[in-house]
Amino acid sequence: MxxxxxxxxxxxxxxxxxxxxxxxxxxxxxxxxxxxxxxxxxxxxxxxxxxxxxxxxxxxxxxxxxxxxxxxxxxxxxxxxxxxxxxxxxxxxxxxxxxxxxxxxxxxxxxxxxxxxxxxxxxxxxxxxxxxxxxxxxxxxxxxxxxxxxxxxxxxxxxxxxxLQDVGLAIHPPLLYLGYVGFSVCFSFAVAALIDGRIDAAWARWVRPWTLAAWTFLTAGIAMGSYWAYYELGWGGWWFWDPVENASFMPWLAGTALLHSALVMEKREALKIWTVLLAILTFSLSLLGTFLVRSGVLTSVHAFANDPTRGIFILVILVLFIGGALSLFAFRAVRLKAGGLFAPISREGALVYNNLILTTAAATVLTGTLYPLALEALTGAKISVGPPFFNMTFGLLMLPLLLAVPFGPLLAWKRGDLLGAAQRLFAAIGLGLAVALGVFYARYGGPVMAAAGIGLGIYLIAGSLTDLVLRAGIGRLPLATAWARLKGLPRSSFGTTLAHAGVGVTLIGIVAVTAYETETIVEMKPGTTVEAGGFTLRFDGMREGNGPNFTEESAHFDILSGGVVVSDFWSSKRIYTARRMPTTEAGIRTFGTSQLYVSLGDPAPDGAMVIRIWWKPFILCIWGGAVLMMIGGAISLSDRRLRVGVPKKAKPQPKLVLEPAE
The missing domain is CATH 1.20.120 (Four Helix Bundle (Hemerythrin (Met), subunit A))
Structure with missing residues (x-):
């Protein structure tokens, strides 16, 4: 009942x-x-x-x-x-x-x-x-x-x-949905404003907190999903440009653009039409992601449904809401005023530049994701658009954006001074170049792009901090005065700094693990050793065990440095009793921000075990940067200016009646 x-x-x-x-x-x-x-x-x-x-x-x-x-x-x-x-x-x-x-x-x-x-x-x-x-x-x-x-x-x-029997998958879907669905509020505000015919700075002020909350949750969901795939699937990768991964990444890119565009609209009443369109497109990409995951058109470990009826139903929802919202936008946009004017070199111009690259990147990911599906539907030919395409196109698009990120907060509204901003970033640029040269020298001359990428990450971090340093007057005012000014800055300033610095930290992790990770595939018997990441890994033997609903074979490894055991861990293969489905539980040991990662393969005919060993330098920076972005989003969301709407109507006060004196 x-x-x-x-x-x-x-x-x-x-x-x-x-x-x-x-x-x-x-x-x-x-x-x-x-x-x-x-x-x-x-x-x-x-x-x-x-x-x-x-x-x-x-x-x-x-x-x-x-x-x-x-x-x-x-x-x-x-x-x-x-x-x-x-x-x-x-x-x-x-x-x-x-x-x-x-x-x-x-x-x-x-x-x-x-x-x-x-x-x-x-x-x-x-x-x-x-x-x-x-x-x-x-x-x-x-x-x-x-x-x-x-x-x-x-x-x-x-x-x-x-x-799915993992803590990460207990957390990942709710976080992802809070991001996906959170953008529905931005969509509803956009459609409501188009219906009402009122779009102004106050509208942007109401939309920004919802956009920021959704963006923060979506960042958390994507990062959690990436880490889950990394340690649970036993493949050693953190991102594979899987179509379902792309389905969550596209609204994140569009949502990032919306977040910056709404800021311009709130401060300068500019980009009104563009901001409303972005609000519609961001949630539209969330709906498209739902269609890709639920319709059965994709085959992925992330995909759930494989029912054409469900796919058609969601497709109808897509057509109604996306088509309806875009039609309303087309009808109303001609009546909307464009908003305030600004010079190309200004903070508004920098944010427009940010928007153009982010939306182009989202369009590129969308094209690479849907093109194989469209080609198969039209011609029956099957092709695969994989990591080489996305890495090349997405990387080339992001490079000019990352170079420009620290400039934005240092430019004035309406008309800025590019040379002046570059001079204020002199220390950050110098530090980035010094680190790049240091990495290039330490790695014996290569790869050049990896050293440049790590230097770019340091430049992003230092450039993000530059805005706070300059606004607080650190280095040119007495310490007590600078500290007081720093404490008096709006919380959104700290949130922006953390979010931008998080991008730099993530970039360092991506570049380091891509360029410098090592992979070793060996057959090992108990007592044999192998070198990985400057450590010696010793295979001690196998052990059988039982869990609540699975059986497993686990391999024990000792990690030695200088002949001394410094740590140990287990790596296992499980068979789940009900489904008779095997899984690999990778053995991972962390050293600072780097990890030693071991995955079991199949037994060899001579009784040895096939072992895959990765040394992944600075890989935790990938998710550490995402955590900084989330913290930055949360701090910005706590800013009082984002929690103040239009003033409440004052309650009528009782009239004061003066009695005549006796």
């Missing part, structure tokens, strides 16, 4: 979303305040109903109720409790319910924290959010119902996909 209760709550949520999609919009059109305010109640109610439905599905997984088809297909009574929870969204149906939950959560947050918004704008935003929620509620109920029953109920489940 509890399961049916969850299903019924989902149906009620659909009905509430339909009301929310109509009443506030009609109220905004007629100017009826009561109808506009109904959107707030409907948004909160819809979230509560979807949360109840999600809680019921979670209960079914935790209690191993195998009468529910979703639980039977994706759970097992013996799996650890954590993976019973993550199994809720470790499948197509549950993940779509999680998508809807986060979508209604954002709608409720707009309803609660958007009370300072103009009534018509808030009503239209909630209405557009409800249009999206209605479409996805219908999609779940008609094609992906997580509450379907099995009669009679099986005695045991089929188990969760073994590669």
């Amino acid at each position: 509890i399961i049916e209760f969850g299903h019924y709550a989902l149906v009620l949520a659909l009905a509430t979303s339909i009301l929310q999609s109509l009443l506030p919009v009609i109220g905004a059109w007629r100017g009826e305040r009561s109808l506009m305010q109904s959107g707030t109640t409907a948004a909160i109610t819809s979230f509560a109903l979807v949360a109840l439905s999600f809680a019921v599905l979670t209960y079914a997984h935790v209690t191993s109720d195998f009468s529910v088809a979703n639980v039977w297909e994706n759970s097992h009574s013996m799996i650890p409790l954590l993976y019973k929870y993550s199994g809720v969204w470790g499948n197509h149906e549950g993940s779509m319910l999680l998508w809807l939950l986060i979508l209604t959560l954002f709608s409720a947050l707009v309803a609660v924290f958007g009370r300072n918004l103009p009534d018509t704008l808030r009503a239209n935003v909630l209405g557009v959010q409800a249009w999206i929620a209605t479409a996805f509620s219908l999609f779940i109920l008609l094609t992906s119902n997580p509450f379907n029953r099995l009669m009679p109920a099986p005695g045991e489940g089929r188990d969760l996909n073994p590669v």
Whole structure:
């Protein structure tokens, strides 16, 4: 009965979303305040109903109720409790319910924290959010119902996909969806503003916090997914330009552009048309990513569904929302004013330059991802667009952008001084060149591009710090005065510095591990050793073991330096009992920001084991930089200026009546 209760709550949520999609919009059109305010109640109610439905599905997984088809297909009574929870969204149906939950959560947050918004704008935003929620509620109920029953109920489940039985995959999808779905608010603000006909600096100010929150979550989701693939799949790579990886990366690129464009619009009331278009395109790319993952057109470890009916349904959603929003934009854009003018060399110009490169990069990734699919659909020919294409095109696009990043904050609004900014960056440029030359010398003259890339990363970090140093007056004012000025800077300044510095740290990690990693494939017997990364790795032997729902063979290794054991670790291969599916659990030992990575292969005929060993210098910088970006986003989001909307209407004060003196 509890399961049916969850299903019924989902149906009620659909009905509430339909009301929310109509009443506030009609109220905004007629100017009826009561109808506009109904959107707030409907948004909160819809979230509560979807949360109840999600809680019921979670209960079914935790209690191993195998009468529910979703639980039977994706759970097992013996799996650890954590993976019973993550199994809720470790499948197509549950993940779509999680998508809807986060979508209604954002709608409720707009309803609660958007009370300072103009009534018509808030009503239209909630209405557009409800249009999206209605479409996805219908999609779940008609094609992906997580509450379907099995009669009679099986005695045991089929188990969760073994590669999903990991802490990283318990965290990765919710973070990714918070980013994906968070951009729906930006989309709704854009469509609502086009309907209302009001797009100004205040609109950009309302949009920026939602954009920043979504961007921060999406950064976290992509980084977590990359690290999970690195350590869980046993392949030693951190990014492979997999189409599903690209599906999350494209909205991140567009969202980064939107974040910078909204800043220009807020400060200078410029780039209005472009900012609205970016808000539409960013969420459109999120929807496209959903279609790629859920439609079955892609084969990937990340992809869930392989049902043409679902793919067609999502394709219809794509056409309705993307096509409808772009059509509305085309109709309204001609009536919008372009905004303030500025010189090419200015902070606005630098941000436009940033936008052009980021959107071109997103278009390049989109082309490389969809071209093989389009070619196969039209001609039947199958081709693969892999890392060489993306590395070359994306790398060439990013180089001029990375060189320009530290210049942006040092240029004045409206008209800047490029030579003056370059002079202020003299120390950062010098430090980057010195590090590049040092790396070139230390690595005996090569590779040249690797040394240049690491120098570029140092330049980015130092250039990002330069803005704070100059604004605080460090080095030219007394220390106490400089410290006071530094503390008085807005939090968004620190957030911007951390985010830009994070890009530099990530760049250093990417370049170092790409250029300097070593890979060794050897056959080892107990007692044999091999050199890797300046250490000696000794294979001690194998051990068999059992987990709650798997059996494993583990190899133990000692790590020696100078003949002395400094560390040890295990690497294993597992067979999951229910699915009879093998997985590789890599052995990883960290030394600073570098890692020694060992993956087991198959046994050789003579009894030896095939071992793959990687030394990955500075690889943790890749994800350390992403963490800095996330922290920067969070700090910027806490800036008071991003939490202040339009002023609240002052409450009428009682009139003061003076009584005559006696």
